[in-house]
Amino acid sequence: MPMLMSNNQLKQLNLNKSDALTFYPPKGIFKIVYQALILPNLPEPFHYLNFISLIGQPRIPICYNASAITTTAIDTATVLVSSSVATVGHLKSYSAKEQCQFEIDRYQFLDIDDIQVQSTNYYFKRVDDELSCQLRVNTHSEIENHSALQWGVADYWYAKCQCEGEITYKKQKYEIQTQGVLKHARAVYLPFIAFHFFTYQIVQIRSDLQIILSELRNQWNNIIFSRIEIQYDQQQIILYDDQVIFDVTRVYPKVQTPNGREMYLAREFIWQCQENDQVTFHLKAQSRGDYKFGLAAGYVGSFNYQLRWKEETYEGSGYCEYIDCRPLHWQEKSKTEQILDQIPHFQPYLCKK
Template sequence: MKWNSFSKSTKQPPNLAKLQWLPNVQYKTLHYGLVFLNLPAPLYYLNFLTLLGVPNIPVLYNPSEITTTELDTALVFNSSSLNHLSCLHSYSIQDNCGQTPEFLYFAQDIKIIKSLTGFQFIQKNSELQFELNIQLCSPKYKNHLLNLGIAEQWLCPIHMQGTLTYKQQRYQLQSAGVWSYARTVQLPFWNWHFYTRQIIQVEQWQLIFYQVRNRFNQIMHSKLIVFDLQQQKTQVYTRDVEFEIARVYPKVMTPNGLNMYLPREFSWHLEHPQIQLQLFATARGDYKFGFGAGYVGSFSYQLRFNQKNYQSDAGYCEYVDCRALKWQEIDRPEKEFLFHLVQNLTSQPLKTPK
């Protein structure tokens, strides 16, 4: 299937009937995920994230969950702000996953019934069960991370309604959210050592923040995507999107054996002729570990956006940090000095030894 078989109009959601749901010879790693926002307490958010075929990217690599091979492993992460005992599940793609023209399944636990513009999502788990009807909405965002079809990604808003059951407690849900999809060929190594994606929704706007850094703490991507659900428009900002961490909790060890600091207070800033944004956030402490080398959780926030002030307790955060601890422990002047030193060293021409 060619990527261009999806709708070329940014006003229209992609055609799910033509979507690749399992890895093939060309694209060996797939991701698709759901994030539902602004749910009532005690849920706050609900997500469902998959990674089929584990790539050689530090922020996604968790060797403890690989029971066969990297490319045969399917990781499924599902959480909310509730106290789950286990959020991450691992499957063998060859033995436990499959599809028909009508549906996709992960063992006996998860079933996705497909249609042209949406799907029904069913999970049967002893701890967390749900049955959700999901419709893709306009607009969408498509991004070719690398040329020649090596890596591709798109996102679009979704609408969900259904039921969720947690320890005999039943919730009726109706919410907006974000659907993400990405695929890539098998690459030798991506130097991603820090990754965060944070999502909020205020009125008709969905704001999706990204930042990726390498092992030397250099920013590789820092981006804000704004979906205007009312006017069905997408705006993307890739310059001057600043992310700062003000306070952290003491370091912890993640399930993959790495040490990291958990952000406690953080902020985003953007000054642009079309938009001025300031977001100040405080983590709610509902950290869920296991997917990659970090956590998923929620945060409360205060937002200044479009000359209006907003506040909420239902911000959504994915946060992975594989950098050396020194990048988080040193103060700002020393950090900036080392950053520019590394930049100067990496920009010098290579010399062949005699």
């Protein structure tokens, strides 16, 4: 049974900034490639913007979007460009072989979506009648996190970034300048892995303070990880991954996804962390109801939040990815059962802690 690499083993990969920022198009055993730009805190009417490409459909329930497949799962490439504004064409689906071109410094999806890299600058472009964008992204900061799974089956990195450019919505142009997150991952075409619930959220409190919150569960509702990462500029990440609680307190009426799966989307939720029996981090959030399908097998949207952390209070807007492919009896559990889920935490073998 493969185990996760240690930090020392990770350092031996020599995945430094210049190496990590190199594009990895699908090649050899690495059939799955993921690239994402997330801007979590934009002015109205957008609130957020994401530009997410996924080449290949992994055999993982939270990643598998059958409705986007036109040829085969491994040949399917999708690009999601969405924000809080109303759109219907935010998800584009392509044949990787017939409609895309992938190189070490460029991904091109027909003449609609385009991602390029030049040194530490990335360029993201979508041409669309509904929502278009032309963005330049710079990653001055060091790579914040990178990981690999044993046997070299996957690697992943993300970095804080600065973004500027133009968004066009309904023929009106908006200039933006903001902070965000740039992510890249690649993996072999792994056998089936039972990951059934995933949420990934970003709160950009100010230019020098960013919080990433994430949780992953399997089909039996066991928590694989639940963590809060707090990043100050020029400082080491503060990581909470023990006694972290994510609790959905209200949901929207049940929806049926284009894949035919029934799902409850979070309407109100909290994140909480305790240290020495004291609550040191408490975030309460309310969804804007702007969820859009197309993030793999789930949705993306935004929320308002109120945060208390280390005797300080903050409020603002956040970004949310939410996928719940668990059987409905887990989605509809009582509060008592949710609390019992927190102990003990089951840790599977193919996931970075």
